[in-house]
Amino acid sequence: MISQLLVNALVAGSIYALIALSMSIIYKASEIPNFAQGEMAMFSTYITFILLSVLGWPFLYALAGTLVFAFCLGFLFEFIFIRRAKEPNLLGFIIITLGFQMVLYGLAGWKWGSDQRTFSLPFSESEVVFQTESVVLTEHNLASIVLAILVMAGLYLLLEHTNLGLAMKASQQNVRAAKFNGIPTNRILGISFGISSIVGAIAGVLVAPISTLDPSMMWDPLLKGFAAAVLGGMKSLHGVVIGGLLLGLVENLFGFYISLEFKSIVAFAIIMLVLFIKPSGLFDKHYVRKV
Amino acid sequence: MKLKRGYFEDIRIFRNRASRFWTFLFILVLALLPFFIKAYYLSVINLMALNVIVALGLNVLVGNTGQISLGHAGFVAIGAYSGALLMQLGLPFVPALLLAALLTALIGAFLGIPSLRLEGPYLSIVTLGFGLAVMVIIGRMDVFGGRTGMSVPKLKLGWTGLPYDTALYYVFTITTVVLVIITIILLKSRIGRAFQAIRDSDIAASVIGINVSHYKTFSFAISAFYAGIAGCLWGLYLQFVTPGTFSFMMSIIFLATIVLGGLGSVTGSVLGAIVMTYLGLQLENIVGVPVLGDVIVAFSDSLMNTSGIANIKWVLTGLILIGVILFEPMGLNGLWLRVKRYWRLWPF
Amino acid sequence: MSLFSLNHISKSFGGVQALSDLSFELEEGEIFSVIGPNGAGKSTIFNCISGLYTPDEGSIQLAEKEITGWAPHRIARAGIARTFQNLELFRYLTAVDNLLLGRHIHMQASLLRILAMPFRRSRAAREEIAHRHKVEEIIEFLELEAYRDRPVFALPYGIQKLLELGRALALEPKILLLDEPAAGLNNEERQDMIFWIKDIRDQLGVTVIVIEHNMELVKDISDRVLALNFGRMIATGQVLEVLEHEEVRKAYLGEIPETT
Ligand SMILES: Nc1ncnc2c1ncn2[C@@H]1O[C@H](COP(=O)(O)OP(=O)(O)O)[C@@H](O)[C@H]1O
Numbered sequence: 001m002i003s004q005l006l007v008n009a010l011v012a013g014s015i016y017a018l019i020a021l022s023m024s025i026i027y028k029a030s031e032i033p034n035f036a037q038g039e040m041a042m043f044s045t046y047i048t049f050i051l052l053s054v055l056g057w058p059f060l061y062a063l064a065g066t067l068v069f070a071f072c073l074g075f076l077f078e079f080i081f082i083r084r085a086k087e088p089n090l091l092g093f094i095i096i097t098l099g100f101q102m103v104l105y106g107l108a109g110w111k112w113g114s115d116q117r118t119f120s121l122p123f124s125e126s127e128v129v130f131q132t133e134s135v136v137l138t139e140h141n142l143a144s145i146v147l148a149i150l151v152m153a154g155l156y157l158l159l160e161h162t163n164l165g166l167a168m169k170a171s172q173q174n175v176r177a178a179k180f181n182g183i184p185t186n187r188i189l190g191i192s193f194g195i196s197s198i199v200g201a202i203a204g205v206l207v208a209p210i211s212t213l214d215p216s217m218m219w220d221p222l223l224k225g226f227a228a229a230v231l232g233g234m235k236s237l238h239g240v241v242i243g244g245l246l247l248g249l250v251e252n253l254f255g256f257y258i259s260l261e262f263k264s265i266v267a268f269a270i271i272m273l274v275l276f277i278k279p280s281g282l283f284d285k286h287y288v289r290k291v
Numbered sequence: 292m293k294l295k296r297g298y299f300e301d302i303r304i305f306r307n308r309a310s311r312f313w314t315f316l317f318i319l320v321l322a323l324l325p326f327f328i329k330a331y332y333l334s335v336i337n338l339m340a341l342n343v344i345v346a347l348g349l350n351v352l353v354g355n356t357g358q359i360s361l362g363h364a365g366f367v368a369i370g371a372y373s374g375a376l377l378m379q380l381g382l383p384f385v386p387a388l389l390l391a392a393l394l395t396a397l398i399g400a401f402l403g404i405p406s407l408r409l410e411g412p413y414l415s416i417v418t419l420g421f422g423l424a425v426m427v428i429i430g431r432m433d434v435f436g437g438r439t440g441m442s443v444p445k446l447k448l449g450w451t452g453l454p455y456d457t458a459l460y461y462v463f464t465i466t467t468v469v470l471v472i473i474t475i476i477l478l479k480s481r482i483g484r485a486f487q488a489i490r491d492s493d494i495a496a497s498v499i500g501i502n503v504s505h506y507k508t509f510s511f512a513i514s515a516f517y518a519g520i521a522g523c524l525w526g527l528y529l530q531f532v533t534p535g536t537f538s539f540m541m542s543i544i545f546l547a548t549i550v551l552g553g554l555g556s557v558t559g560s561v562l563g564a565i566v567m568t569y570l571g572l573q574l575e576n577i578v579g580v581p582v583l584g585d586v587i588v589a590f591s592d593s594l595m596n597t598s599g600i601a602n603i604k605w606v607l608t609g610l611i612l613i614g615v616i617l618f619e620p621m622g623l624n625g626l627w628l629r630v631k632r633y634w635r636l637w638p639f
Numbered sequence: 640m641s642l643f644s645l646n647h648i649s650k651s652f653g654g655v656q657a658l659s660d661l662s663f664e665l666e667e668g669e670i671f672s673v674i675g676p677n678g679a680g681k682s683t684i685f686n687c688i689s690g691l692y693t694p695d696e697g698s699i700q701l702a703e704k705e706i707t708g709w710a711p712h713r714i715a716r717a718g719i720a721r722t723f724q725n726l727e728l729f730r731y732l733t734a735v736d737n738l739l740l741g742r743h744i745h746m747q748a749s750l751l752r753i754l755a756m757p758f759r760r761s762r763a764a765r766e767e768i769a770h771r772h773k774v775e776e777i778i779e780f781l782e783l784e785a786y787r788d789r790p791v792f793a794l795p796y797g798i799q800k801l802l803e804l805g806r807a808l809a810l811e812p813k814i815l816l817l818d819e820p821a822a823g824l825n826n827e828e829r830q831d832m833i834f835w836i837k838d839i840r841d842q843l844g845v846t847v848i849v850i851e852h853n854m855e856l857v858k859d860i861s862d863r864v865l866a867l868n869f870g871r872m873i874a875t876g877q878v879l880e881v882l883e884h885e886e887v888r889k890a891y892l893g894e895i896p897e898t899t
């Protein structure tokens with residue numbers, strides 16, 4: 001039983017880690033908590049669905065198409081809205097992301113909301129890949145773990161070993177200095193949004209088979225992602241992955257040993273607890289404004 | 292300069308005679324309205340009143356104190372459910388209303404306490420989580436009827452000799468007018484000034500002797516108090532409450548209301564709530580609007596999906612949120628101020 | 640005993656030792672200047688005194704009372720007010736409201752009392768009016784009449800500097816900390832500022848600590864001067880002694896103090 005619990009924890013944790021990563025990428029680049037993240041992922045997931053089930057593309061093509069779409073969605077969001085904020089401040093940015101979240105939610109509901117869809121992915125929740133007395137590993141489980149690892153490895157390579165990654169780092173540390181050195185910081189920010197959106201879209205595709213494909217499918221996972229990000233400290237990509245896995249574990253332990261009913265508020269309790277102990281997040285530095 | 296003046300004029304509710312005149316006229320119209328319009332419109336005004344109350348409180352928190360809440364529907368839910376429960380237990384309306392609001396304020400203060408020290412985006416995340424958690428918890432509690440919800444007893448308003456709808460309308464409008472006045476006074480007082488000081492610079496606020504965490508908690512409590520009152524009335528309005536009524540989207544709509552109306556302004560709260568309520572209702576049957584409705588149906592048929600048309604509401608609300616921030620950060624109130632200035636100069 | 644003393648204060652940020660083992664005392668009614676090159680730790684002294692930073696070591700005493708580690712709002716109530724190097728005004732409030740906020744610690748009206756404020760005879764209204772009179776005195780003192788009802792962000796820089804001074808004065812402090820009060824002011828405005836700082840001490844009897852780069856101002860107003868470099872005191876005493884001090888001259892090499 002406990003090993004099954006660990007598998008479930010790992011699967012949930014991988015998905016949470018992906019969502020947290022997608023938020024963290026934007027937060028690192030712009031200090032904006034992106035509340036549209038969930039809906040952007042949801043919208044991209046619908047695109048996968050259309051490509052796959054309506055247009056009949058093969059899965060890998062559909063996935064590639066989705067990722068291209070997701071990148072454009074993120075990039076354009078930054079380019080069209082975020083960049084144009086008058087008197088930009090944190091509240092204004094939060095409101096813009098909330099507005100975009102509502103627009104996407106409404107559009108998805110308008111176009112696809114009226115009936116629930118089932119999703120036929122090459123990896124399903126019911127097909128078992130591997131089974132012993134104590135553990136069952138479904139295709140979806142395996143796919144979640146593998147995809148999460150692939151995304152993390154890809155991000156690592158991108159951020160640590162490419163010029164783009166270097167430019168992203170440079171503009172995070174000091175926008176003015178980066179601009180001075182000829183880095184197009186605005187475009188870099190747009191690209192960060194795009195990359196974040198891709199990571200989110202993959203999380204969405206993984207969430208859809210275990211919940212239902214509908215416009216509010218990402219609300220709950222979004223909160224989980226935020227909890228993981230808070231746990232890991234928003235700005236540390238390593239941290240939020242650990243945060244995601246930790247959340248998956250705590251949640252499943254809680255669900256098993258204490259109460260299944262209240263499992264879904266564990267994330268909130270964790271957010272409160274962490275921030276109570278350390279208001280700037282577990283691994284984030286306390287920030288003192290110089291006066 | 293006018294050194295000999297009394298300064299009382301600076302703290303009066305009405306800046307001048309004209310504004311006092313218009314306010315009294317407005318109140319008179321509100322009082323006489325039930326004798327001229329249909330019950331349906333009274334219920335529309337009731338809904339506006341509810342939104343005005345929430346907006347007033349939320350604006351004190353967001354617009355005046357510079358904090359944020361993405362979970363205000365959670366407070367409204369607490370007010371609605373606790374009010375309903377207290378009335379079911381036989382408590383008369385006024386004590387039930389105040390008790391529900393005080394309970395909500397207490398929970399608001401508790402949520403405020405860890406939030407005090409929160410930096411950057413963490414407050415928004417906490418409040419978002421709070422709103423979602425309240426719904427889950429209430430949905431699992433049997434006293435509150437779980438997921439099915441609970442019914443709210445009707446008020447005993449027979450003694451007024453008025454039809455129930457009319458009497459309820461007076462309950463709602465009187466509460467709202469009282470709260471509007473209280474908010475205006477509060478914001479002119481030392482407490483309101485302290486809120487605004489924290490919004491503009493918490494560091495400066497602390498070194499002039501303002502206990503920043505104390506006032507932030509207080510602002511949360513006040514804001515939750517208003518939401519609690521609105522919630523209790525919301526229960527009466529709907530006569531039946533379910534956890535789904537007070538969703539995450541409701542919280543965002545509250546935020547949209549004050550952003551649209553104008554952050555930090557009482558006029559803005561009122562204007563925003565009226566416009567948002569009206570829009571919300573209009574958008575629900577947008578298909579019925581002459582020309583525009585046909586266009587939208589045609590558009591839905593070819594590109595979207597006709598059965599999902601109600602979702603236009605979300606799209607528009609989202610666009611409003613973004614549009615205000617991008618183009619008119621002061622919201623309708625800013626527009627109003629500009630119009631007023633224009634008219635003042637107009638004869639020349 | 641002295642009015643105020645700073646005893647063996649140290650403060651570091653990560654690897655930067657912003658202050659090390661700094662001590663000084665203040666006599667009532669004196670004007671005490673702190674000079675030193677940029678990054679010497681001058682503002683950090685003020686931040687430690689006003690409670691924004693907690694010193695790593697050492698203690699701070701005000702009138703025999705230990706105030707180390709107190710929250711900023713308590714320190715303000717104990718009688719220490721300050722201004723900031725880069726203006727920390729309430730930008731979206733009017734000049735009058737900024738000054739009224741300076742009166743905050745002297746106002747008491749509770750929430751319930753405040754609700755009665757629309758009535759002229761209510762206690763809250765009388766209190767509010769009394770404090771508005773006080774604020775009018777400050778407006779008059781600093782000649783801010785023309786700006787009273789304008790939002791702060793729309794005011795010229797020099798006026799904002801003055802307004803911040805006014806807000807600190809409104810607290811009726813025992814000790815006033817001024818962080819570069821003349822920075823960014825033109826010649827005339829600086830002369831006015833000198834005049835006002837002297838006036839504050841002479842007329843109101845307030846003890847003043849000034850951080851300043853402008854040596855003309857320092858020479859003109861200071862009773863005593865302390866020179867700081869890399870968080871350490873390098874000299875203290877009479878103005879001319881300190882300015883002639885070898886290490887002080889060396890510290891300022893390459894960043895020659897403005898002696899107009
Ligand atoms: N909040 C802070 N975080 C990190 N370093 C700080 C902070 N405040 C001051 N310092 C550092 O302490 C040193 C002294 O700064 P400060 O007191 O502002 O100097 P100044 O003498 O110019 O007023 C500087 O090296 C500065 O970078």
Ligand SMILES: [Mg+2]
Nearest residue numbers: 681682683724
């Ligand atoms: Mg300094």
